[in-house]
Structures are given as C-alpha cells and as structure tokens.
Amino acid sequence: MSRWLPFEWIAALRFLREGWMQTFFILAGITIGVGVIVFMSALLAGLQSNFLQRVLNAQAQIMLLPPDEVARPLRDGPGIVEDAVVQRPTQRLRSIDQWQAVQTQMATTSGVTMTSPVASGAALALRGEASRSITLTGVEPESYFRIVRLPDSIVAGQARLLNDEIIIGTDLATALGVALGDKLRVTAASGRDATLTVSGLFDLGNRQVNERNTYVALRTAQSLLNLIGGVTSLQLTVQDAYAAETMAQAIQGATGVRADSWIRTNMEFFTAVNAQRTANTVIRLSVGLSVALGIASVLVVSVVQRSREIGILRAMGGTRGQILRIFLIQGGVLGLLGSLSGSGLGFAALVLWHRWARQADGSELFPLTIQPDLFLAAMGVATLTGVLAAMAPALRAARLDPVVAIRG
Amino acid sequence: MPAEVLRLEDIRKSFNLGTPLETEVLHGIDLMLRRGEFCALIGPSGSGKSTLLNLIGLLDRPTAGRLFIEGHDTRALDDAALTRLRGHSIGFVFQYHHLIGAFTAAENVMMPLLLDRGHPDDTMRSTAEDLLDRVGLLPWKESRVGNLSGGQQQRVAIARALAMNPALVLADEPTGNLDTRSADGVFALMREVNRTHGTAFLIVTHDPRLARRCDRIVEVVDGRIVTNEAVVHSAAEEA
Numbered sequence: 059m060s061r062w063l064p065f066e067w068i069a070a071l072r073f074l075r076e077g078w079m080q081t082f083f084i085l086a087g088i089t090i091g092v093g094v095i096v097f098m099s100a101l102l103a104g105l106q107s108n109f110l111q112r113v114l115n116a117q118a119q120i121m122l123l124p125p126d127e128v129a130r131p132l133r134d135g136p137g138i139v140e141d142a143v144v145q146r147p148t149q150r151l152r153s154i155d156q157w158q159a160v161q162t163q164m165a166t167t168s169g170v171t172m173t174s175p176v177a178s179g180a181a182l183a184l185r186g187e188a189s190r191s192i193t194l195t196g197v198e199p200e201s202y203f204r205i206v207r208l209p210d211s212i213v214a215g216q217a218r219l220l221n222d223e224i225i226i227g228t229d230l231a232t233a234l235g236v237a238l239g240d241k242l243r244v245t246a247a248s249g250r251d252a253t254l255t256v257s258g259l260f261d262l263g264n265r266q267v268n269e270r271n272t273y274v275a276l277r278t279a280q281s282l283l284n285l286i287g288g289v290t291s292l293q294l295t296v297q298d299a300y301a302a303e304t305m306a307q308a309i310q311g312a313t314g315v316r317a318d319s320w321i322r323t324n325m326e327f328f329t330a331v332n333a334q335r336t337a338n339t340v341i342r343l344s345v346g347l348s349v350a351l352g353i354a355s356v357l358v359v360s361v362v363q364r365s366r367e368i369g370i371l372r373a374m375g376g377t378r379g380q381i382l383r384i385f386l387i388q389g390g391v392l393g394l395l396g397s398l399s400g401s402g403l404g405f406a407a408l409v410l411w412h413r414w415a416r417q418a419d420g421s422e423l424f425p426l427t428i429q430p431d432l433f434l435a436a437m438g439v440a441t442l443t444g445v446l447a448a449m450a451p452a453l454r455a456a457r458l459d460p461v462v463a464i465r466g
Numbered sequence: 467m468p469a470e471v472l473r474l475e476d477i478r479k480s481f482n483l484g485t486p487l488e489t490e491v492l493h494g495i496d497l498m499l500r501r502g503e504f505c506a507l508i509g510p511s512g513s514g515k516s517t518l519l520n521l522i523g524l525l526d527r528p529t530a531g532r533l534f535i536e537g538h539d540t541r542a543l544d545d546a547a548l549t550r551l552r553g554h555s556i557g558f559v560f561q562y563h564h565l566i567g568a569f570t571a572a573e574n575v576m577m578p579l580l581l582d583r584g585h586p587d588d589t590m591r592s593t594a595e596d597l598l599d600r601v602g603l604l605p606w607k608e609s610r611v612g613n614l615s616g617g618q619q620q621r622v623a624i625a626r627a628l629a630m631n632p633a634l635v636l637a638d639e640p641t642g643n644l645d646t647r648s649a650d651g652v653f654a655l656m657r658e659v660n661r662t663h664g665t666a667f668l669i670v671t672h673d674p675r676l677a678r679r680c681d682r683i684v685e686v687v688d689g690r691i692v693t694n695e696a697v698v699h700s701a702a703e704e705a
C-alpha cells in the first residue's frame with residue numbers, strides 16, 4: 059500500500075485491479091476510441107499542413123492583376139436584349155497601370171512582407187521538330203524566388219536567370235529533348251522570338267506544371283510578350299497568410315487593381331478542410347460520448363457489485379465524500395490510462411501509416427510531427443470525461459444507505 | 467469520561483412502507499450500557515435486534531427517543547458528525563460479507579484508521595499487526611481476505627472493529643455463520659478483548675450457551691425489551 063497515496067486513490071486503484079476484467083475491457087474500448095481520434099487528428103493536421111506548405115511555397119499569397127475587362131450585353135434598343143448569354147471577352151495581355159507606383163504603395167502597406175513584379179504570357183517552345191506550348195513567366199529572381207520557392211525544386215543547374223536564360227521543368231526538357239545548357243527557341247503570341255539557354259531544371263512534383271511553367275528574366279519576358287516596361291501581375295507575401303483574403307479585399311478597394319488571395323484561388327481546399335473539420339468534430343464527440351457511456355456503465359455495475367463494501371466503509375467511519383471520490387477517481391484513472399494507451403496506439407498507427415502511405419513521387423504524404431499538445435489535450439479531455447462519466451455512479455454510491463447496503 | 471457508553475431513552479423506530487402505512491418496529495426502548503460491559507442481545511427472528519443495532523451504530527436514525535453515545539446526544543448531530551462519532555466510538559462486526567475483498571487482512575484492519583486519517587502511515591500498520599497478532603492471525607497479514615476461513619475472517623473483522631480503540635463494539639450474530647468450534651473461539655476472543663481492553667460489547671446471538679457467558683442478557687420480543695438482567699457467573703464458568 060503506497061504511503062504517498064490518499065485513501066481514496068488506494069481504494070480506487072484496488073477496486074480497478076480487483077475488477078480487472080471490467081477494467082481491461084473498458085480500457086481497451088477507451089484505447090481504441092482515443093487512438094482513432096489521435097490518429098485521425100494528427101493525420102488530417104499533417105495532410106493539411108503539407109498541402110498548405112506546398113501551396114504557399116508555390117504561389118504568392120496575394121496576386122495583383124489588372125482589372126477584368128467587363129463584358130456588356132448587346133442591346134438593340136431600350137429593354138431589348140439581343141443575347142442573354144454574355145460572354146466574358148478574351149483577356150488581352152495587359153499591364154497593371156502604373157505598377158511601380160502600386161508596388162511602392164504595397165511596399166509601405168503594413169502586413170505586406172515582400173513584393174515582386176511578374177510579366178507572364180503564353181508562348182511556344184521549339185527545339186528541332188518538337189514544340190510545346192508554355193507559360194512564360196518573367197521574374198526578378200532576387201525577389202520572386204523568395205516568394206515562390208523554385209530554387210528548392212531545382213534538380214539540375216541553378217535558379218539563375220541572365221537575360222538569355224530560361225529555367226524549365228523536367229518534363230518539358232524530356233518532351234523537347236533538351237538538357238542543361240542546351241538552347242531553346244521561344245516564340246510568343248506577339249510574334250517575337252528569342253533563343254534562350256536552359257540554366258536550370260525544376261521538378262515541382264506535378265507533370266502538368268513541369269511541362270508548362272518556364273521562368274525567364276523579367277526583361278526577357280517583357281520584350282518577348284511585347285510588354286516593354288509593363289507587368290501582368292504583382293506578387294505579394296503577407297505576414298499572416300490566413301489574413302490574405304481580407305488584405306486582398308482592402309488592397310483592391312484602395313488601388314482599383316484586382317487582388318486575388320491564395321485563399322480565394324484555393325477555395326475548394328478550404329471548403330474541403332472545413333467539411334473535414336466538421337466530420338472530425340462529429341467523430342470526436344461521438345467517440346467521447348461512447349467512451350463516457352462505457353465508463354459510466356462499468357462504474358454503475360461496480361457500484362451495485364460493491365454496495366455492501368460501500369456500506370461497510372461507511373459503517374467504519376467513511377464519509378460520503380470519500381465514497382464519492384473513490385468512484386470519481388476510478389473514472390478519471392480509466393480515462394487517463396485509456397488515453398495514454400490510446401495515444402500510444404494512435405501514434406503507432408501514424409508511424410506505420412507514415413511509412414507505408416506515400417505520394418506518387420515517393421515523398422511523404424504528411425509530415426510526422428509529434429504534437430505534444432494533441433496528446434496532452436487527449437489526456438486531459440479523456441480524464442475529465444472519465445470523471446464526469448463517473449459522476450452519476452459516484453453519487454449513487456455516496457448516497458447509498460449503509461443499512462440497506464450492508465443488509466444487501 | 468462518562469461511565470456509560472450508551473444510553474437509549476424511549477427509542478422508537480417506524481418504517482414507512484409507502485404512506486400512509488407505517489409500521490413501528492421498536493416500541494420505546496430504554497437501555498444503558500456501562501463502559502466495559504459485555505452484553506448479549508437475544509430474541510426471536512424479526513423482533514428488531516438488527517434494527518436496534520443499526521440505530522445504536524448511528525447507521526440509521528430513530529423515529530423518536532434519545533440516543534447518547536459516550537454522553538453525546540446524537541439527535542442534534544448532522545450526517546458528517548454522526549459519521550465521525552461512529553468512526554471514533556463504535557466498531558462493527560457483522561455476520562458475513564464484512565471484509566473488503568480488494569485488501570489484505572492487515573489492510574482491512576487498518577481501514578478504519580485509514581478512513582479517519584486519509585493517508586497510510588507506519589503507526590497504522592503496526593497497530594494493525596498488533597491487533598492481528600492478538601487475534602492470532604499475524605502470519606496471515608498479507609493474505610487476501612477471500613483466502614481465509616470463515617472463522618479467520620471473523621477474527622480479522624474483530625481486529626478491525628478494535629482498530630480505532632472504540633468504546634463500544636456492536637456485533638450482529640458474529641458467530642451465526644460459524645461452526646461451533648470457530649464460534650467458541652471467536653466468542654472467547656471478544657471476551658478476552660473485553661477483559662483486557664475494557665471495550666464494551668453488545669452481541670446479538672441466537673446461541674443461549676454463548677449468551678449465558680455474557681455479563682448481561684437483554685431480550686427483545688416484538689420490539690420491546692422483555693428481560694434485562696445480569697448473569698451470575700459460577701466459579702466454574704469463570705475458569
């Protein structure tokens with residue numbers, strides 16, 4: 059008998075040990091429940107953060123664009139609409155008006171951390187007989203590559219852009235049969251063309267992107283796209299990525315240029331995340347409720363089985379409070395132990411899943427991060443759930459009439 | 467210290483068998499027990515002996531009348547105070563199912579002390595071992611009580627009833643479940659504790675042989691005390 063524990067703890071632990079079959083089964087139940095919650099929460103959080111990481115490394119958080127050209131319905135006369143279907147006009151390649159002024163304004167806007175101008179448009183890449191349509195993105199490498207982490211994805215050469223250089227994806231290189239240092243002819247829709255040297259190859263883990271995206275110096279793109287001095291977009295990063303949408307709206311209101319946040323362009327993802335979050339909450343609540351009901355029912359049975367012993371404890375001077383605490387502690391201990399083994403189970407499942415489940419390219423599906431707060435939260439909530447679930451049985455035990463209990 | 471451990475004045479007890487039906491089980495009991503008295507409570511089954519013991523043990527409250535334990539008027543006490551008085555002044559020995567199965571013999575004996583003080587300590591353990599030694603069960607101190615015989619269990623229960631050194635031990639048919647030999651042993655043990663410790667005993671028994679070995683016999687019939695007289699011990703019995 060440990061001399062450090064108060065009587066209630068000693069009795070609670072002894073009772074749990076004596077009824078080891080009940081204890082074992084309810085612990086197994088709690089373990090599975092908590093394990094599922096821990097596994098699911100960590101997996102979802104990992105998948106989300108991995109996706110966000112990829113998205114945030116591959117695009118600016120806010121992109122400023124020239125305003126849309128607005129379509130007008132054709133009208134013959136007042137009130138007569140010729141064509142109800144209004145088609146959005148094809149967007150010509152246009153520059154942001156006074157983009158330097160906008161950029162200066164952005165640089166001094168609080169919350170904006172980086173800005174980078176981009177001139178991009180469609181073009182054709184040619185090499186011998188082979189040709190592919192590409193998106194030509196003209197950038198200022200020093201600023202742009204701090205917003206979009208292209209250098210992290212360079213697999214050959216370097217993320218360097220002199221005026222006659224181009225960085226292309228591995229799949230485009232294969233399609234055109236070019237290697238690092240080879241020359242490539244690029245023809246833009248404007249009719250202008252240039253011969254550029256491949257200075258780097260990137261692999262962004264997406265075939266379409268690897269085939270289509272190309273990067274050149276801003277000046278090169280401007281001249282090819284016939285946009286001398288102009289840019290098609292300004293890329294911004296902000297301090298709080300999650301505030302990007304509100305900031306974008308503020309910027310649009312203040313400048314008149316169109317501002318798209320990464321949140322808007324990835325709306326589907328956020329909708330999916332919210333749906334998952336709701337589902338996750340429902341699952342947590344259901345598991346928590348069934349754990350609570352399981353603990354309560356085990357303890358109710360235990361109170362009935364032990365009513366004579368409870369009566370004897372009362373006869374020997376045991377108070378109602380002591381009896382109450384014996385059962386509350388049992389509930390809490392069941393919750394705590396179950397959450398410990400459940401966290402272990404959930405974590406083991408995470409490790410296995412992390413080892414087996416891979417992206418198509420073999421990289422990890424989600425980062426295996428041990429979130430101590432997740433485990434602590436699971437333990438805290440499970441312990442509290444156990445204590446709360448034990449409330450009804452414990453009150454019942456405390457209120458037992460010792461005369462009735464002893465007579466049986 | 468008052469000379470009496472127990473005084474009952476016109477104690478009545480009714481049970482509500484659903485209103486308006488109310489049956490009175492004890493019809494005005496007057497009883498006094500002195501310190502160190504060894505008293506038998508006899509009477510036919512259903513006469514109210516256990517009901518009376520539950521009242522004296524402060525497990526239940528009388529419907530009317532006054533009950534004093536070591537001079538304390540219990541009528542004014544709330545539940546917590548009754549529990550405290552019960553823990554300190556009264557020990558119980560029941561007929562059966564009386565020990566806590568999840569604990570060893572020594573731990574069962576310690577239990578009243580543990581309930582009182584909240585934490586185990588060394589003095590408790592040595593007190594428990596002394597008591598187990600007195601009832602001849604020291605070698606079994608680490609045994610689970612479920613592994614002991616009926617007589618041994620009852621001896622553990624007696625040791626436990628003495629743990630708080632109470633003024634009064636209430637025993638409801640403590641030998642009713644034992645064979646004659648064990649019953650004699652258990653009874654002799656209580657008698658010996660009474661002599662050496664000065665603990666008063668009130669023992670419900672159906673065994674006239676045992677009753678005659680007490681100092682006094684109180685007989686209850688139909689909720690009334692019909693006889694209350696001292697036993698004259700012959701010299702032969704004393705030996």
Ligand SMILES: Nc1ncnc2c1ncn2[C@@H]1O[C@H](COP(=O)(O)OP(=O)(O)O)[C@@H](O)[C@H]1O
Nearest residue numbers: 481482491509510511512513514515516517518
């Ligand atoms: N809780 C109760 N409710 C109703 N009647 C009771 C209750 N407890 C005891 N009785 C009745 O009181 C009478 C005395 O019972 P009891 O004290 O157990 O007798 P004894 O111990 O002398 O055999 C019996 O008729 C019994 O049915």
Ligand SMILES: [Mg+2]
Nearest residue numbers: 515516517638
């Ligand atoms: Mg009885």
